Amino acid sequence: MKHADIVNRMTAEEKAAFLSGKSEWESWNFERLGIPSIFMSDGPSGIRKQAGEGDHLGLNPSVPATCFPSSATLCNSWDAALTEEVGEGLGREAMAEGVNVLLGPGMNIKRNPLCGRNFEYFSEDPYLTGKLAAAEVRGIQSRGVAACCKHFAVNSQETRRMAMNAVIDERTLREIYLTAFEIAVKESHPRAMMSSYNEVNGVYANENRHLLTDILRKEWGFDGFVVTDWGASNDHVLGVKNGSNLEMPNPGLDSARELLAGVKSGRISQDEVDQRVDELLDVVLELTAEAKKVRQNHDDHDGSVQASCLDKDAIHRENHQLARRAAAESMVLLKNEDRILPLKSGTRVAIIGDFAFEPRYQGAGSSMVNATKVENIRDLAGGYDLQVVGTARGYRRDGSEDATLIGEAVSLAKQADVVLLFFGLNEQSESEGLDRTHLRIPQNQITLMREIQEANRNTVGIISAGSVIEMPWHSLFKGLLHAYLPGQAGASAMLDVLTGAVNPSGHLGETILNKYEDTPSYSYYPALERNSEYRESVFVGYRYFETADVPVLFPFGYGLSYTTFEYSALQVEESGIRFTLKNTGTRDGAEVVQMYVGMKDSALFRPVRELKGFAKIFLKVGEEKKVSIPFDDKTFRVRNRMTDRWEIEGGTYQISVGSSCRDLRLFASVEKQGDLEQLPYDREKCGCYYKADIRRVSDEAYEEILGYPVPSGSWNQKSLGINDALCQMYYAKSPIARKIYRVLDRKLKKSQAEGGVPDLNTMFQYNMPFRAIAKMTGGLVSMEMVKSIVEMVNGHFFRGMGGVIGGFFRNRKENKQYLRKLN
Ligand code: BGC
Secondary structure (H helix, E strand, C coil): CCCHHHHCCCCHHHHHHHCECCCCCECCCEHHHCECCCEEEECCCCCECCCCCCCCCCCCCCCCECCCCCHHHHHCCCCHHHHHHHHHHHHHHHHHCCCCEEECCECCCCCCCCCCCHHHCCCCCHHHHHHHHHHHHHHHHCCCCEEEEEEECCCCCCCCHHHCEEECCHHHHHHHHHHHHHHHHHHHCCCEEEECCCEECCEEHHHCHHHHHHHHHHHCCCCCEEEECCCCCCCHHHHHHHCCCEECCCCCCHHHHHHHHHHHHCCCCHHHHHHHHHHHHHHHHHHHHHHHHHHHHHHHCCCCCCHHHHCHHHHHHHHHHHHHHHHHHHCEEEEEHHHCCCCCCCCEEEEECHHHCCCCCCCECCCCCCECCCCCHHHHHHHCCCEEEEEECCCCCCCCCCHHHHHHHHHHHHCCCEEEEEEECCHHHCECCECCCCCCCCHHHHHHHHHHHHHCCCEEEEEECCCCCCCCCHHHCCEEEECCCCCCCHHHHHHHHHHCCCCCCCCCCCCEECCHHHCCCHHHCCCCCCEEECCCCCCCCHHHHHHCCCCEEECCCCCECCCCEEEEEEEEECCEEEEEEEECCCCCEEEEEEEEEECCCCCCCCCCCEEEEEEEEEECCCCEEEEEEECCCCCCEEEECCCCEEEECCEEEEEEEECCCCCEEEEEEEEECCCCCCCCCCCCCCHHHHCCCCCCCCHHHHHHHHCCCCCCCCCCCCCCCCCCEHHHHHHCCCHHHHHHHHHHHHHHHHHHHHCCCCCHHHHHHHHCECHHHHHCCCCCCCHHHHHHHHHHHCCCHHHHHHHHHHHHHHHHHHHHHHHHHHC
């Protein structure tokens, strides 16, 4: 133990209390021992520090902070240095706000484009996610604030996220869903990791020894603390035993009592508790010492020399500019017919679209930032070398048709050389806690597009959406710029790109498919009952589209520029590749070069190519550079579930280099010696995987890759348990419980029908398991009371009610006794 001197002086009660939250955002402090509390705040795209009453869904206001581009946006920059700068910007702001732990980056893999939180995550590819997340962590932590990678792991759906079991084979788990976390841990030393709500192969992520201890700590060398997602703790004793350090948010002292009882009964040893205390203490002491040093420095300099360290106004000003640059570098030019972009100086433009007036710039939920200032196109366009002939809203944000708005927009479009049409997904469509049900944008926007196109062929569409949308209307536009969710400075960034002040260099971090039905996990997503079966295995995103040869609209890695690049002279060496890149166009600009690796004659099933390296290279007109991309420990490895090792299959590998996974310019091959001897599968039994025919995988094939029978995932409809979600009260024996279900359901449907910002509170309650009532009520409700509530739901009203009343008084008394021992 690193801090045995302190741990040995702590009482059993102090240790137990230390391992769960004191308030919505703080850990416990013990003055007598010199242990301060740490303050945690959400990210990942800005600081969401709640100064007043805390909640974890962004319902109560938070202090003003810079809203950076969402991770899905920043990912398109493919620029680790820029992402690190953004991390540093976040870290500065966190430090100035007295925040010790920033709850981000979000690193889950985009398994399916419907996932409501995709805007908060980077990519469908683990390598890209890992490299950028590592950069962000380095940036945040360079300012003395801990980053907290989340949500560990396999949390790729929002539907029933707290009561869902991801059933996934070990190879897919390792290669696709854990690799990004592995890269971040090994390359950036994050001081915190958040365990996810769901179970992974039947064990809650927060109690999962395989994930938290064997892989995270022992294999990867993580030495920070693991914090539960808010309300994600199930059995606190099991959590602590298996590697989780801090239960959040505020279960009162009930969880601490559970832990004390666990030690007494032998479910967990005092040594195990001490170990977790020591790990948490290590980070708490480091972070608080760092914060103290920064403040001391500031005070010593009278707040002047060091002013910029804590001067919020200065930080906000600088971060706004950083947010603008990051957004501009991340936008993806999807289409540019007749070189309609960049707009020529003095072009007469019509600005159309509600988003040009009030931008759609961030997603909803715990990541929602109270931006310091939000730019919009209407106010800024006049400051560029353009003639604005007018502005019109064009459509209603709530999706309803409005002929008057269309009429105004069309007459404006007729007066312009070029129409700039701003549109995309509305606020209701992208939120934590809610998966989308389709990939379409509102029909009223499509109606408008058609009318505009009739009026003026020279139309450029500027899209705001944090995740994939279907674009059957793309041919209506000569130019298409995808701005994703660009953050508070998105408007100037858009104008910078449209006018050519910035040459676009964003490339897609996910595939834009033709239609949702093409998605590999189409038949398995979202799981509506207990199990989410990852039957598609490693064939996620482009790994599937490329291997099964499915046409897509814009492939992974795709992005245009105002200039052109030539690739040549590929050489493969033992340590990596080298080639030459030249800017052959008429503008300075940056290219995202991508290295893919595949193996045609593999004895395993594999994606035809996988991203194993990339770089962003800036070149002046006519300039050329030698680019090298190194091989690393991930380039050739596969996970063998038979030997439980990373292994290399011997043979010939194909290397391809290009500007997207479909626009490949250079090819070579390399021989590798291998150490894979025992094949993990019987090919006969899982032949569908060898053909990437994974959309209706049979039980037999799935079991062959899982290595065990497919577990039953149906709900027990006879009686409910503490881990069942509130929405399962639909099946409850108690008529009162069924009534509560109906009220919740009606409230949810009403809010969905009304549009606007989603009702996250109701959504959270709807999907939350009963146990979370005890975990999130600040000590008011104990687990004993929750069990009695569930008895009532199961039709034993009087027995349950007795338990609730008795439990209430017992809980109150025991809380008071415990508090006395802490003071
Ligand atoms: C989210 C986390 C977030 C936490 C605290 C949870 O609902 O899943 O990402 O950090 O709330 O707000």
